[in-house]
Amino acid sequence: MDPSHYAIPLAPIIFFIVIRLVFRRQNTLRHVAGPPSPSWIFGHILQLILPPQYGDYEFRWQDKFGPVYRIKGCFGEDRLLVADPAALQYILNSPNFERGGAGKEHRRMRAALNFGFSAAAVRRYQAVFEKAAEMVSEKLEGSLDTSTNVCPLLSLATLRAISEACLRYTLEDLGNDFVANNIEVMRLSASRSAPQLLLDALSLRFPLWLLRATAKYLPTSAFKAMREGRYLAENIGHRIIRERVDAAHRGVDMDDDLFSHLLDPDVPNNMHLSKKEVVSQVGLLLVAGQDTTANTMAYALLELARNPEFQAQLRNEIHSTLGTSGGGIAYDSMPLLNALIKETNRFYPAAPLLDRVATKDTTLPLAQPIITTTGEQISHIPILKGQFLTLGIGSYQRLKSHWGADAHKFNPHRWLDGTVNRGDAVGIGPYANLLSFSGGLRTCLGWRFSILEMQVILSHLVGRYSFAEVVEETIRPTYLNNLLPIVQSGERAVPLYITRI
Template identity: 30%
Template sequence: MLDLPLSLIVFTVCAAALVLVRLYRSRTHHSIAHIRGPPAKSMIMGNIRDMAYQESVGDLDFKYMKEYGTAWRLHATFGKPVLMISDPKALQHVLHKSGYMYPKTTQSTTLAFNITGRSIIWAPNGDIHSRHRKIMNPAFTAPQLRSFLPLFRRSSAKLCQMWKDQILSRTPEGTTVVVNTWLARTTLDVIGEAAFDFDFGALDNTDNELMKAYENMFADSNMYPTVWNAIFQAFWDYLPDKVLEQVRHIPTREYRRMQSTLRLFIKYSQRLIAQKSAALASDKSSKDVMSVLIRANASEDARYKLSDEEMESQMSIMTIAGHETTANTITWMLYELAKHPDYQDKVRAEIALKRAEIIARGDADFSIEDLESLEYLQAAIKETLRYHCIVYHLNRMASQDDTIPLAYPIVSASGEMISEIPVAKGQIIMLNIAAYNRLPEVWGADAHEWNPMRYVEDKVDPQVRVGMYANLMTFSAGVRGCIGWRFSVIETQAIAADLIENFQFNLPEDKPEIIRVPAGIMGPMIKGREGEGMKMPLHVTAV
């Protein structure tokens, strides 16, 4: 008789039990077996892991949407069915009309906990999320965020001057600059001052502790997940919360990097909250986000206050969302402008005309109204958010039996046209932001091209309202939509206008192939040089 290790026996029994549970549920609950999709390569690994191994985000998403329509079926580990949707009506139903009826999956909340602690994106249910949202809302009102424009402009001016002094002064004909690293340092300084009234010093100090801890964190921890980790995560639905909270301590690359970065954020956050709490007793005028949060939390009913741990965790999510996503968006926009020099010239000419108008009226710099009136710049920002969405998938789970409507009917496995999909309690739904943002029915026949003129010429046809900004899904939507989307848009406008006004961007002479790697967030890497981390080299010339 074979003498098998006990651990292998236990694993085999658990895996077999999990498969049997899946089979039982598929026979007794609403099944999505009639929804077409690519075949699973393996009963154990399924095919959803393929999405994390695409060379560029969207390679498979766009292929499947073209073949199966706006909803298709994938298989997760141990054959668990996953419903992928890019249909606007389905997205509207899940995110808007159903409120908190589609919470995040156990995997999503656990990973959010590992990266950000008990922050607003971790919040596992509607009660906790609405409590976080209520405390955070005062810090993200439109007037509050518009007040940060001078800060954004100071930071972008500093970046421009550093490029001119440190790089371009020696090479007036221009040189290649890895723009994403500079932008990440700039936006880290911005979020430090705006959110915490704290100087990270990232632009001045490349050895900055937080910058080094955060650099390439997503690529190091989330890019190309291992087989063992996919199998391990399949069991998370059956583990108690107290056990899942210890996952972050597993000493592997998937978790070690997240843990060390979060620990550093918490250390800074505890210090800042203590300082601000003491200062607010005598100074109630501070407008940085953390000060506003502390005041809001202090005045809240004790039953609904955020705990110390929840308050500390907000620093991590605000830093990640406030600097990484914005830096990435501006990076991709500069890349597209380098590929479309004629449009770049239009934006620069438009900025120059507005600058002359500002000088003529005796003002020193752009106002929010000035930036928002720049039609070509606004179109380029919207088109980049559409074409290069930084977050490309969101995971949700049906908390009860439901029926999801479709704006665009699909063909079932039996050949029937269906306009709604019944789902059972527990059904995993993957919201495909990347695919929705390329849906030809919404964005036009040229949806797979970067063409900002679609906004200038008003060619977008949003028959179903979904997103929070320009009907895009890039900031998610509904009750769990990104609370800081206005901050990101205003910051992007301010920094992009300064860079385009001062510099010409072109592709480098060697024209490296840039791929959009799936690393939890979508970022740029040079094909064949992925080991160098996120990198976007562009040829920059002062104008």
């Protein structure tokens, strides 16, 4: 690729960064301890985002400096890496920190979308998840007793589940172009080139509007596939609107469907979305809910393959529960299944790093005081408006103080033997004191959806098949927008030997 292709889109970004650096205020983080910076241009960003395996540096820094420390962003910028539970709790629940996007608009969108993600709404999707699980097992039948990459199958299942539950569309309704492009986006997300990764690292620093404007013109294949994906998702959005409006005119009852609700003229004003906003929700839902859940399930199957004893115990639990349930399965009452799902979310959070920027001067409370480089012990850190913070969700979920001395080990038993139920943890996040689904004002809307989907699909698969590791493959959890399982070839894959029970 000719480097001049990047020059035009990068010029405004560099200009923006230089202006910010020139006009920055006195740094309140200068006495917070942290690792020495390896480079002025990249700071710690490459070590944080692109280590050989996710967490290689981050977890060592946490051991040395504690759950809050200073790192360098690009071009000498100071950033705070935060994994302290009280500080995370404060940031996630405070309007003084944003991720981008207007607060009021965001609250309105959440209120509108929440209709499709309440506990009652999600219970109604169980049959959809069961059909998605059936689809995976039908496809597996063709590749038993050989090494099979479960990632694409699980991605197709989660795409199908969101589409059927939220849009009332089958995969065929989404169209071949959409499904083929979706597979391409998934493939490219695991094989981005160094300039694309650098751009990602840089993009943490500039506002969303500038990123969007720039991304429009980037000539890389990943951005092209993403643009195509957005275009196709918008077409689906327009089609949904046409069909729902038409159905409403014909007096057809759309039966509590999310998108009919979003388009209902009688919904209260504070939840009303314009047609343009409704269209944009289609792409958001398909992207937010597909690979996050698919990768989490792939990691769960991988860990079961590594631990045949736990796998056999879980299979017994599944068989005995399915045998006695008479159809209405109480997934929440299956201790081993839920311990597996919790531990997988703890160990492999789909979004291990989240970024926030302070919208006001404020003070960050700490659960665990820190010693500054001047030897002072502090339990609060002043934060200036405009300060970037990186929320170390992955690091928080490895705190020995919270999860036990073996926090760096995958061990579902910690959820069964009382290690994490001592009651001294700060109540944080929507699920099991984990922050995999974020928390506070931007808590994942689909967390209940995702948990039930995983419960249904994993118990269906583990009940029918046995999973074994492909020993010659090394799988590296790698942070490429999502925590992806990457094999030696650079592909996103969890290859497993699968046999019928």
